[in-house]
Amino acid sequence: MAEPLLEVRDLVTCFEADGGEIAAVDGVSLHVDAGETLSIVGESGSGKSVTSLSIMRLLPKPAGYIRSGDISFEGEALRDKSEADMRRVRGRRIAMIYQEPMTSLNPVFTVGQQIMEAIELHLGLSRRDARARAIDMLRLVGIPAPEDRIDDYPHHMSGGMRQRVMIAMALSCEPKLLIADEPTTALDATVQAQILELLRKLKRELGMSIMLITHDLGVVAETCDRVVVMYGGKIVEEGDVRSIFRKPLHPYTEGLLASIPRIDETRERLHVIPGIVPNPRDRGAGCRFASRCAYVMDECRARLPELRQIATGRNVACFLAEERNR
Amino acid sequence: MNGAAQPLLEIRDLRKYFRASGSGFFTGEQPPIRAVDGVSLSIERGQTFGLVGESGCGKSTLGRLIARLIEPTSGSIFFEGRDITGLSRSDMREVRRHLQIIFQDPYASLNPRMTVSDIIGEAFEIHGLARGAAKRQEVAKLLDAVGLSRAHIDKYPHEFSGGQRQRIGIARALALKPKLIICDEPVSALDVSIQSQILNLLKDLQREFGLAYLFIAHGLAAVRHISDRIGVMYLGKLVETAPSSEIFTHPAHPYTQALISAIPRPDPDAVRDRIILEGDLPSPAAPPPGCRFHTRCREASRLGTRCMTQEPAWHAAGADHLAACHLVENTGAQ
Numbered sequence: 099m100a101e102p103l104l105e106v107r108d109l110v111t112c113f114e115a116d117g118g119e120i121a122a123v124d125g126v127s128l129h130v131d132a133g134e135t136l137s138i139v140g141e142s143g144s145g146k147s148v149t150s151l152s153i154m155r156l157l158p159k160p161a162g163y164i165r166s167g168d169i170s171f172e173g174e175a176l177r178d179k180s181e182a183d184m185r186r187v188r189g190r191r192i193a194m195i196y197q198e199p200m201t202s203l204n205p206v207f208t209v210g211q212q213i214m215e216a217i218e219l220h221l222g223l224s225r226r227d228a229r230a231r232a233i234d235m236l237r238l239v240g241i242p243a244p245e246d247r248i249d250d251y252p253h254h255m256s257g258g259m260r261q262r263v264m265i266a267m268a269l270s271c272e273p274k275l276l277i278a279d280e281p282t283t284a285l286d287a288t289v290q291a292q293i294l295e296l297l298r299k300l301k302r303e304l305g306m307s308i309m310l311i312t313h314d315l316g317v318v319a320e321t322c323d324r325v326v327v328m329y330g331g332k333i334v335e336e337g338d339v340r341s342i343f344r345k346p347l348h349p350y351t352e353g354l355l356a357s358i359p360r361i362d363e364t365r366e367r368l369h370v371i372p373g374i375v376p377n378p379r380d381r382g383a384g385c386r387f388a389s390r391c392a393y394v395m396d397e398c399r400a401r402l403p404e405l406r407q408i409a410t411g412r413n414v415a416c417f418l419a420e421e422r423n424r
Numbered sequence: 425m426n427g428a429a430q431p432l433l434e435i436r437d438l439r440k441y442f443r444a445s446g447s448g449f450f451t452g453e454q455p456p457i458r459a460v461d462g463v464s465l466s467i468e469r470g471q472t473f474g475l476v477g478e479s480g481c482g483k484s485t486l487g488r489l490i491a492r493l494i495e496p497t498s499g500s501i502f503f504e505g506r507d508i509t510g511l512s513r514s515d516m517r518e519v520r521r522h523l524q525i526i527f528q529d530p531y532a533s534l535n536p537r538m539t540v541s542d543i544i545g546e547a548f549e550i551h552g553l554a555r556g557a558a559k560r561q562e563v564a565k566l567l568d569a570v571g572l573s574r575a576h577i578d579k580y581p582h583e584f585s586g587g588q589r590q591r592i593g594i595a596r597a598l599a600l601k602p603k604l605i606i607c608d609e610p611v612s613a614l615d616v617s618i619q620s621q622i623l624n625l626l627k628d629l630q631r632e633f634g635l636a637y638l639f640i641a642h643g644l645a646a647v648r649h650i651s652d653r654i655g656v657m658y659l660g661k662l663v664e665t666a667p668s669s670e671i672f673t674h675p676a677h678p679y680t681q682a683l684i685s686a687i688p689r690p691d692p693d694a695v696r697d698r699i700i701l702e703g704d705l706p707s708p709a710a711p712p713p714g715c716r717f718h719t720r721c722r723e724a725s726r727l728g729t730r731c732m733t734q735e736p737a738w739h740a741a742g743a744d745h746l747a748a749c750h751l752v753e754n755t756g757a758q
Contacts, residue, residue, distance in 0.1 A: 141615035142586075242703070256704045257479065286478035286642055288701045291686035295700055313616055316688025320696070339692045357620040358690050359645040361672050367627070368620035368649060374585045375615075 101173060102129035103307050104153070104192075104275055109167035111145075111152045114160070120378045121165070122148040124331035127405075130275060135301065135308040137318045137339075139354070140328035143375050146311050149328075150277050154194055155184050172274065190220040193268035195261070197280040202264060203252040209236075209263045210248035213270055220271045235266040239296060258289035265296065272304060279311040294321055315358055319343055324411075327351050330386030331378065333405055337412040347414045347422050349391045385416070393418055430505050431466035432636050433490065433523075433604055438463050438499035440485050455709045459485040461660035462499070467604065472630065472637040474651030474668065476644055476683070480705055481657040483640045487606045490638065491525045492516055503604075521551060524597035528609035530589035534581040540567070540592055541577045547599040566595040569632070571625060587618035591625070598629065604636045611646055623650055644687055648672055656680045659716045660708055666745035676741035677749045678721045715750065723751055 111123040123145040130136045140146040151157050152164055155176065169176040171192065179187070188194075196202045204212060213232040217223055223231060229248070236244035239262040252260055261281065268276055278297070282290040298321060301308055310322060318325055318339065325342045327335040327350065335348040346352040356369035373390040384399040385391070391398065397417055405415040408423050416422075441456035460482040467473045477483045488494045490501055492508065500509045508519050527533040534543055544563045548554040554562050564574045570591040581589055590610060597605050607626065611619040623646060629635060641647045647654060648668055655665040656677065664677040675681045682699040689696070701720050706712050718724040718731040727750050738746045739753040 141617060258704060287644070287686040288478060288682055290688070291698060292700055294688070295698075314688065315616070315690040319690045319692045319694070320688050343690065343692050354616060355690065357617050359620070359623070359649040360690070361645050361648055361684065361687055367624050370621050370624060371617040372621075374587060374618070 100132070103132045103172060104130040104309070105168075105170045106149070106153065107168040107170075109149065109152055109169065110165040111148050111157065111162065112165045113162045118379065121331055122162070122378070123152060126167075126328070126331075126333055128326050128333065128336070130307050130309055132274075133301075133305055133307055134324060135310060135322045137310045137312060137322035137325045138328060139312060139315065139318055139325060141313055141375060143330070143378065144328040145331040146328050147279055150194070150279055150309065150311055154188060154192065154277065155179075155181075156188075156194075186220075189216050189268075189273070190271045191273055192275045192277060193271070193273040194277040194279065195264045195268050195281050197283050203260060205252055208249050208251055209255070213248075213263070213267045216267060217270050231270065232266075235270045236263070238269070238300070239263075239266045240292070241266070257285055258292060261285060261289075261293055262296070265293070265300075269300060269304065269306075273306060275307045275309065277309045277311070280313070281310070282317065283312070283314070290317075297321065315343075315355060327354075330376065330381065332386065332415065333413070334387065334415045335413070336405070337409075341409075341412060345423070347408060347412070347419050348387075348416045349393050349418075350387045353390075353392075431502075432469045432504060433638070434464075434466040434502040435490065436464050436500045436502075438486070438489060438501065439497045440482075440489055440494065441497045457709050458660050458711060459708060460489060460496075461708075461711070463657070463660075463662050465655055465662065465665065467636050467638060468652075469603065470630070470634045470636055471652045472639055472650050474647035474654040475638060475640045475657065476642065476647050476654060477657035478642055478683075478705070480659070480708060482660045482708070483642075483657050484608055486657075487525065487608045487638060487640050491520075491523060491606050493525070517551075521600040522603040523606070524600070524602040524604070525606040525608065526590070526593045526597050526610050528612050530586060530593045530613070531581060533593055534589060536581050539578050539580055540572075543581075543592060544596045544599055547596065551600060553600075562599070563595075566598055569598065569629065570595045571621075585618075586614050587621060590614065590622055594622075594625065594629070598633070601633065602635065604638065606638045606640070608640045609642065610639075612641065612643065619646065626650060644672075644683060656683065659706065659711050661716060661748070663717065663749070664741075664745075664747040666742065670742055670745050674742060674745070676745065676747035676752050677717075678723050678751070679717045680747075715748075726751065727754070 107127050109123050109126045110121055112119050112121050126149055138146045153169055210232050213235060214228040217228040217231050233244045233248055236248060241247050241262055282293050312318060322339050324338050326333055329350050335351045346355055353371040357371060359368055371390050376389060384401060385403055388394050388398040403415045403417050405413050408414050408419050438460055439462055440460040441458050443456055463486060475483050489496050500507055503519055503523060541560060541563050544566055545559045548559045548562060563577060567574050572591050611622050627650060639647060639650055651668045654668050654671045655662050658679050664680045672684060675684050682701050685699045703720050706719055712719050714732045714734055715736050724731040730750055736748045736750045738748050741747045741752045
């Protein structure tokens with residue numbers, strides 16, 4: 099089997115808070131293969147965004163730091179790289195887009211200047227060539243009249259347009275991996291549909307891999323090959339998208355899927371996962387989902403179930419996984 | 425106050441034009457932003473009207489107009505048959521007991537310096553209904569109703585999660601036993617598993633207290649679950665209204681059809697027949713002539729230039745189902 103494009107092993111990322119230390123990511127291992135779309139699903143506090151920031155080495159300093167674990171990208175260890183070397187990885191080989199395009203674009207530069215900066219820096223093109231490439235990228239992401247729009251400032255554009263500019267900027271240096279953290283959450287449904295369609299098309303045409311971080315299972319079902327479900331800083335389930343949606347094995351995944359209001363059916367009441375995400379300070383020795391789980395047993399409160407393989411490519415951290423898979 | 429058949433709330437041809445921020449001495453007069461541009465609808469007692477549309481369609485402005493947090497440019501609002509459009513502040517106070525609002529961001533709408541007891545109990549004091557131990561007792565009952573522990577009564581908003589804060593906002597809205605609650609995107613900011621808790625809570629409270637809701641959302645899926653009727657807005661106007669089940673099975677307006685097709689289905693094997701809308705939303709300061717949706721409508725060319733020049737009237741698309749589209753007039757119920 100070929101080596102994965104990105105491999106994360108036993109990542110532990112901590113934050114200092116109020117004199118204590120909280121493991122926002124607590125022993126996460128995952129990989130992204132060349133040309134695949136992996137989704138990381140989870141709610142607030144699951145550690146999904148911190149995982150991506152750890153990979154990019156963009157954790158807020160000094161509060162956040164990687165305590166242990168390895169991150170390898172195209173066979174290179176990212177954790178050992180100097181900040182100067184990381185800068186050559188970011189934007190060039192791994193690009194990232196975020197939820198809120200307005201806060202990620204600099205309001206005092208035109209969108210063209212911002213796209214060209216990355217192209218000149220990473221690809222060493224002349225100003226003139228960089229501008230031509232920036233116009234091509236804007237056309238690629240579906241911005242009409244890119245020759246004119248390139249000189250617009252971000253505030254001249256709608257939210258959907260700005261997200262397209264972010265994508266144009268991220269893709270301008272043809273990265274191998276695109277990390278997209280809730281790229282459509284702030285957008286309306288019809289704009290979201292436009293952007294997801296665009297990502298699918300670009301992935302096909304450019305052959306890149308995507309790591310899509312989201313809480314929206316509808317988006318996952320439409321765009322991803324494989325899914326990693328996180329809860330309380332840990333992976334609770336992993337598998338290909340069809341198996342996960344057809345037969346969720348972890349009770350949390352099952353609850354998440356059941357609680358989505360669907361437009362293709364009417365129900366008197368929605369399924370509910372009771373309770374709230376426990377405070378990371380109050381994590382006990384047991385399974386972190388135990389307090390909200392419908393299938394909880396004494397054992398679950400006493401010790402943490404390890405993530406283990408249940409079938410090929412299917413990993414689950416639940417004592418009942420084998421039984422539920424029958 | 426009279427006649428049982430009278431709707432709880434009725435609005436007629438309501439408009440709100442905002443003066444453009446660029447208007448002034450140096451820039452000259454800019455055309456106003458037509459946020460709400462002639463909307464009429466009614467809500468029955470104990471029923472939920474779901475108001476759906478994307479950013480900038482005017483749905484939140486409409487909610488604020490009905491709560492009289494902002495003043496309309498023209499049009500009327502009738503609550504229990506009484507025209508409340510021109511009521512003075514003090515007369516409005518009495519109406520507001522029966523007409524409450526909850527917001528999207530539960531944190532921004534709760535005063536961080538007040539305890540839960542003060543936040544929920546404030547209304548009792550303002551209306552002179554209860555104070556001291558009696559007020560505390562009422563607050564405790566409301567905490568029970570929204571599924572919060574009574575032990576939380578003296579805590580501050582920052583000590584709660586997003587879902588719990590929204591429960592506090594709901595308890596505050598419930599305090600004076602209102603007849604109508606305007607819910608402005610009440611679950612959009614919450615995690616998926618918490619959204620379903622709040623939606624179920626709103627349904628339970630509706631049954632228990634006979635509440636009517638105006639439920640404003642950009643997400644259609646949540647609206648379907650809670651609404652009896654649904655109205656779809658585009659660029660300041662309603663374009664379609666129908667019973668909840670009808671609008672999802674037989675959407676008549678091309679915009680509603682696009683909106684429904686855009687919802688991601690949580691099923692990897694679902695057959696997707698997606699209508700991708702081209703282009704961006706036009707400016708509400710200069711809405712397109714004719715049908716406002718014609719610049720993005722894939723059907724617009726079918727009727728020659730009619731959609732570009734003539735504003736569509738309401739046409740019946742089914743039982744209790746109206747759509748403002750020339751195509752519906754031509755094809756009848758689809």
